[in-house]
Every structure is written in structure tokens, then in C-alpha cells.
Amino acid sequence: MQHEHLTITERHIAAGVKLLAKQEALISELKRHHHDIEGALAVLATMRETQSLHIDDRDRILRELERQNH
Structure with missing residues (x-):
């Protein structure tokens, strides 16, 4: 289950990188x-926050997987 969640989260991060570049x-x-x-900058700020949450989620999953392997 964690591996599936990690895969999905990594896809979200990759998509986020592309979307951030397009917005910029x-x-x-x-x-x-x-x-x-002004509006475009507000959207960019929201996108960056969302990307940060995806990265935090990925890092949390990786820590959990690391704990399971030890």
C-alpha cells in the first residue's frame, strides 16, 4: 500500500514541476x-504550497518505508 501511495505521490510531484514551470x-x-x-501570482503561490505538501508526503512515506525495512 505504501509503495502505491509513493508512486502516486511521485507522479504528483513530477506533474507539479511541469505545472509550476508553465505557470511561471x-x-x-x-x-x-x-x-x-496578481491573480497568476496567487495561483502560483497555491501551486507552490501544494507542491510542498506533496514533497512532505513523499518524504513521510519514505521515512515509513525505511522504518519498515529496519
């Missing part, structure tokens, strides 16, 4: 065209 590129594009970026 969008913000750059909006800036370049002098558009308001």
Missing part, C-alpha cells in the same frame, strides 16, 4: 505584455 512562463508572458499578474 505564463507570468513572464503576462509581464512582457504588461498585463496584471
Whole structure:
């Protein structure tokens, strides 16, 4: 069960990396065209927090698996 959860969490992290890059590129594009970026920055902050939670979850699972193996 933990291995499945780890796999899913790692997929979420990988997807998050791509989504963060897209959002950052969008913000750059909006800036370049002098558009308001406040909303896009708020979304980016939420995405970063979500990514942090996924990373925390992955690290917790890895610690649990490590404890099980010892």
C-alpha cells in the first residue's frame, strides 16, 4: 500500500514541476505584455504550497518505508 501511495505521490510531484514551470512562463508572458499578474501570482503561490505538501508526503512515506525495512 505504501509503495502505491509513493508512486502516486511521485507522479504528483513530477506533474507539479511541469505545472509550476508553465505557470511561471505564463507570468513572464503576462509581464512582457504588461498585463496584471496578481491573480497568476496567487495561483502560483497555491501551486507552490501544494507542491510542498506533496514533497512532505513523499518524504513521510519514505521515512515509513525505511522504518519498515529496519
